Amino acid sequence: MKLSNRYILPVGTLGVALTIGVAMQQGFGGDPAPSEAAQVQQQGFTVSRADTPPAPGTLEQAKGAQASTPELTGITPTSAPTPPREAGTPGVLGQPPLRQVTASEPEIAELPNEAPVPGFSCEIDMTAELRDAAMVRLSLQAPCLTEERVTLHHNGLMITETVGPDGALSVDIPALSRNAVFIAAFANGEGAVAQTEVPSLAGFERVALQWRNAEGLELHALEFGAAYGEPGHVWHGAARDPQAASSDEGGFLVRLGDPKAPESMMAEIYSFPISAAGRDGEVRLSVEAQVTAGNCGQEITAQTLEQDSGGQVSAHDLSFFMPDCDGLGDFLVLKNLPEDLKIAAN
Secondary structure: OOOOOEEEEEOOOEOOOOOOOOOOOOOOOOOOOOOHHHHHHHOOOOOOOOOOOOOOOOHHHHHHHHOOOOOOOOOOOOOOOOOOOOOOOOOOOOOOOOOOOOOOOOOOOOOOOOOOOOOOOOOOEEEEEEEHHHEEEEEEEOOOOOOOEEEEEEOOEEEEEEOOOOOEEEEEEEOOOOEEEEEEEEOOOOEEEEEEEOHHHHHOEEEEEEEEOOOOEEEEEEEOOOOOOOOOEEEOOEOOOOHHHHOOOOOEEEEEOOOOOOOOEEEEEEEEOHHHOOOOEEEEEEEEEEOOOOOOOOEEEEEEEEEOOOOOEEEEEEEEEOOOHHHOOOEEEEEOOOOOEEEOOO
């Protein structure tokens, strides 16, 4: 690890705690109807109209004609249509004999039980499961609060996490009390609580550094005289894992929180297994802050939580100003907070 300039700054404590819508137009015409005489003549009759004056010299002929009946010719006799024969009165059909039948109800087979229809619940549920190295796995289910910001509280520790798109969240947290109670709180006021016993906590000492809306903060542990970059230097870049405690390798560090969440609260927790220590010594602890374009020249506030093997937790507030932006990349080292761990051989 390349070392940058480090400013050593003793820091005192402050007593301020972080609070928690859419016609027909029928044309017609044609030639006028033929005269009555024309109609009669068309039927084979010869008729003269009475209102037509007779021709001269024919008067006598006309008188003689009146005494005789004119003979009609060209008439075809017809007969009147014969009406249809009256239908006879239909006979009455015979009725079959009536029988009395006793009705019986058919047996109905028992219907199979219907499978219950799965319902959809918006209930928030959280469980706490004990893991190795006094760690607790929190499993949160919030099906109606997918991808929402949630704050997890535990014995003074506060971190911000984000629920997954499936409404689930799982995170491993170092316990800070034997009777470990965890609270999940959402911005809408909903939440959940989970609890578990952590008897193995007595074998660990823990130190937490937590901050809000800040960047560049780191917790460093130098075990038994190790220098920066050596195997005994435990920090975010060389954190180890909880299995290191059970193999007597030394302590481990976890970083908690979602830095992309709005108003994110972050934390780093260092754990040392005092029950596995095979020698006397000391673990030197320090808080370091790298000077970045996002924090140079600004005031930084943070808090440390120190838990001893007896389960007692003490909190210390710290506040300091970062160097000016001329020192980008440098580190500000805060000594004396938190206190170094005194390790005695088991």
